[in-house]
Amino acid sequence: MGVVNTWHTQGDSRVCSGCAALEWEERAIGQAFVLGVYGPPLHDGCRCYMTQEYTGGGEIEVVDVAGEVERVLARLGTRDILEAGRG
Numbered sequence: 001m002g003v004v005n006t007w008h009t010q011g012d013s014r015v016c017s018g019c020a021a022l023e024w025e026e027r028a029i030g031q032a033f034v035l036g037v038y039g040p041p042l043h044d045g046c047r048c049y050m051t052q053e054y055t056g057g058g059e060i061e062v063v064d065v066a067g068e069v070e071r072v073l074a075r076l077g078t079r080d081i082l083e084a085g086r087g
């Protein structure tokens with residue numbers, strides 16, 4: 001239970017091999033994808049994006065992150081998950 005970040009590339013021929021390797025990779029909040037990178041951009045010109053999914057029940061996809069996730073977690077009474085992730 002928690003919030004999972006998922007990496008997405010644009011899926012076209014311009015996606016570099018580094019980003020392609022991260023496509024659909026999932027990480028818990030506060031966990032790096034690679035080499036200390038917690039989300040796009042991986043490099044200059046990177047067009048990747050990330051979605052967040054609450055895995056504790058139901059499925060939500062949040063395009064624009066922090067505020068929305070905080071609201072959802074606050075409503076669900078699981079706010080301390082986020083706080084713990086930041087510590």
Ligand SMILES: [Zn+2]
Binds near residue numbers: 016019042046047
């Ligand atoms: Zn990229």
